[in-house]
Amino acid sequence: MSGAVGLLAGRELASALRARWFWAYSVIFVLAGVGFVVLAPGDAAVYGYRSFVKALVGVVHLALLFVPLMALFPAAAAVAEERENGVLEYLLAQPVDGGEVYAGKWLGLAVSVLSSVTLGFLVVAGAALWRGVPWLLVLTLYLFVALLALVFVSLGLWLSSVSATRARATTLGISIWLVFAALGTLGLMLAFVRLGVPEWLLVGWALVNPVEAFRLGVVVAVDGDASLLGPVGVALVERLGALGIGFLAAASLAGWVAAGWWAGRWRGLKM
Template identity: 30%
Template sequence: MNVLMLAAQEVRAGLRNRWVVATTLLLAALALSLVLLGSAPTGIVKADPLAVVVVSLASLTIFLVPLIALLLSFDAIVGEQERGTLMLLLSYPVARWQVIVGKALGQACILGFATLLGYGVAAGALALKVDIGTPAWAAFAAMVLTSAMLGAAFISMGVLASTVVRERATAAGIAVGIWLLFVLLYDTALLGILVADQGRHVTQGALNAVLLLNPADVYRIFNMTASDSVSTYAGLAGPGNAAPLPPAVLFAVLAAWVVAPLVLAVVAFKRKSV
């Protein structure tokens, strides 16, 4: 019950701060742009328009959703501490783990709602224009679900960063570093290693393991390979090929990326003096 109350408080704070509205409008506007522009040539090449949109939205999500998630969560704990409200919160009959989980859950609900509504509006607009096959709808639903999970994973990392520092500026710097590492630098470095290696030492198993260490890569591979209707149009979406990994494994790893940083945040918060 305490977790749900704290989560509801985070959602109310997001509504007051216009986070929900701003995030939903941003995702909807970008998704609609991709629908209106990206699906235009599909009638010529006989491609499934929604499958093409899924590929485009998945690529957009990798860059945008982690950034929004980190902006939501980087001051979850340290912000309360600087405002002097954290000690007051802990004076109530609420466990420290409930504070962490409640705040992360509330922020994940904000981002999940914005993702569902924003992407759903775009898919609805596309459905009014053309007929869409059932496999493409299944791929779109999986993309929306895993997009929310990707956001939750970065929210967990943002909460962890907010827990281990004592200043908002430091937490903000760590959040920017997390985004740069997982979204930009990781794949660039991996691609450089693969080019330099030329297949001599990096085996497929090693490559799969390395890709699983990045939630953005797990998300990308899942959405580009889980559905035949999407993988046809995905092409080369990033470094390496982890197609041998089944979708269930990729989904489980993405879920682990949601849980693991949150567990570390709980451990760190229990040891934190306020």
């Protein structure tokens, strides 16, 4: 990492720590964690950590809703806003190239978003470990949450770098998230019910869509035989094993992080 990249990342991180979004998201995540702590104990005493699988699925829902958005908003603003107010022009007039600026921004954003996510997750993890959830499961869940956050940092920053305004970048980002999180899946369900598209398309969609890959990874981590996912899930586990599916889901997420990163780096930052 060049000095310029580190300097720019530090600047991005410092600005995130001053921003309201960082603290607002952190507080929301901590509150969600506290909610989990309050919900979990009564149930967990009955039948170990399996008692709150439903609560864990609730946390997954929460993560699907919040983590992409808390990464998208600041990432989508990072370049486009500076382009709008002239800071980017000033920055690129310095002896750094566009790629370095991009890398610095990505790194700073990644660290700040991950800090916020980690803060909230620590509360959930503490409660989960206290109630007997295996530490490996907690770690796996954290890795998936972190990867999901990084996917939307990469996507958001790339959109920000190709959009003229912050509003456009944010709108594009939210639209993509909506397609990934709900609309695409709803469309596929409709196609399955009405047109009878084959089951492998359901699996394929879950593996190429980062939001679905996250859900798949988390569900398989929690429920090793994937019977929660019905006949398709059970058949897939029999063929690939829970570990294999987990790796595929993680690889899909990592692929999106890399794709977003390289798309932006390759293009570089232009005015």
